Amino acid sequence: MSSLSIKNLVYRYHNQAVIDQLSLTVNSNEIVCLLGASGCGKTTTLKAIAGLIKPESGCIAIADQCISDEHCFLPPEQRNLGMMFQDYALFPHLTVAENIGFGLAKWSKSSRQARVEEMLALIKLPDLANRYPHQLSGGQQQRVAIARALAYKPTFLLLDEPFSNIDHQVRFQLIEEIRQIIKAAQVSAIFVTHSKEEAFAFADKLAVMDQGRILQIDEPQALFSHPNSKQVAEFLGNGIYLAASYNNNRELTTELGLLEADLGLAQTEQAGQVYVRPHHLTLKADQQGQHSVKARRFMGEQFFYRVDIAGQEIEIAANTNAIFEIGQPVTATLLPHPVNFFAQS
Template sequence: MPSLEIQSLNYHYDGHPVIQQLDLTVAENEIVCLLGASGCGKTTTLKAIAGLLHPQQGEIRINGKSVSSERHFVAPQHRNIGMMFQDYALFPHLTVAQNIAFGLSKLSKTEKQNRVAHMLELVHLEQYAGRFPHELSGGQQQRVAIARALAYHPNLLLLDEPFSNIDAQVRFQLIKDIRDIIKDQQVSAIFVSHSKDEAFAFADRLAIMHQGQIAQLGTPKELFQHPNSRQVAEFLGQGAYVAAQRHNGAQVETAFGSVESLIDIQSSAQAGQIYLRPSHIELFNAEQGQIEVAQHRFVGTEYLYAIELEGQMLEVAMPSDKPLDLSRPVSLKIKPHAINFFS
């Protein structure tokens, strides 16, 4: 049985559609990320799942039980969901142990103590039980928040931009740790983010949202290699479009030569454009240049060269031990890659 099923969900605010005919299924022990730019409807979708708003149409089922439809609505406190917010929402006047125990009022004193001790061990904060939130680092506060959300064994965990306030140097280690904890507890989760890097590291599948709908759903690799639209391709990374002629199922011709695709090109069109990312391009000095370098900068392990490609600017990285001679012409080679071809 799926942990979450959403069918034909619609929500509008002041006559403006925010969610439109949204369908989504989350399997048991699966982490799905709602990923998209601000205003795409991802946070509204999360609030609808939590019961913080009532959609005008559609149905939401958690573990097979309907919690929201046009005629039926279950209050948030009766949905058995855990929530983790961007600011962690810890109670400043309660200790770490008291924060974790806050939602365990139905347990006996002994059961509550045992559950709190288990959660502290799970998030490696056994020595911090008596501290207050302001005495903890951001990462430690986040661990308290996840422990509190999981303490009463929710059917579903909802996370709203949980990593945005964490220092970049420790963020991805924390993402791995939190993911391991969720997987260990065998809880399904919905994760909202605008960062593809966080989503790739944390989620099993991504639901790319655009204008209140899911534009595409799949694993990070599936979406990166087979985006079904320009919007999805562009959201998953900076790039530039280059005119191309499809030569066969795995090759195209461009102004910069033939390009081999590492996957079959899923298009019947002969003429179109390929979406090139910086990692697909190699720059080199040549007798006759094909491009102009607008600017360049040294960033330690590499040089970044800003080039104009068919009217679009793109920044390409090259190893610092192999800098270009900008007094000479510059050309480029398009490396073999999983080609994104659009007609």
């Protein structure tokens, strides 16, 4: 069952389409991340779902109930959404328990208390009920914020940059914890971030946005391995393009020699380009090598070597067993990988 369905949504600021015929489905118990460059319309999409802005056209349904189209527009408080926004801080003058119970004013005292205890157990902070927000770490505050958003059993969660204020060292542990909390609560969510790493770690599916549209939506690994356009490929990570021609569904000929596709290639007769990421290449010392090391960066377990291949710079990792000097000739070899081949249009 779809938990959220958006069809052909349009929203304009000053006659400029910021959301442009956007369609998106989020399934039950699924976490979908909106990922895209600054200004592509991520927050505006969340605001439209929340009911904070009224779309010009298109429809939004939650749990198969229409909440926004040309005939109906439910106000935010009737949408049964949980929200956790970057600047949606906890109330400083309320305790942890009071913050979590804040949205439960209409519940009886005993059921409110039981729900707060249940949420404290879910976020694994049962002993901190009487603390105030300033007595908590950033990660604990974020867990209380998610408990507050989940307390009144929303049908859907909206999370806007929820981890951006969290220290890098503990961020990924917190991402894993909050993911588990959302999964345990069996609620679907849309999450907005600038960070690809956060998106990969937190989401079941990524929706890559550009100029108010969704370019592609898929599971993180599938999207990374099989972007449907150069734009998505480049957005998800650095790489270089190599001229290539199709030999058969397992093999291409490229500027760097034969490339074995470890997943079958779609049938194509055309020449085109492959998008090669740094980890698809390996370097070896070679006096006759056609590439030379331009720069070297030591990162503890690995060195990163900057080389020029087919007129494009790329930084390739190598472990510390093989140390190359700056200016040393090397050969770059392609490793078998799920090939991103773009036929010439």
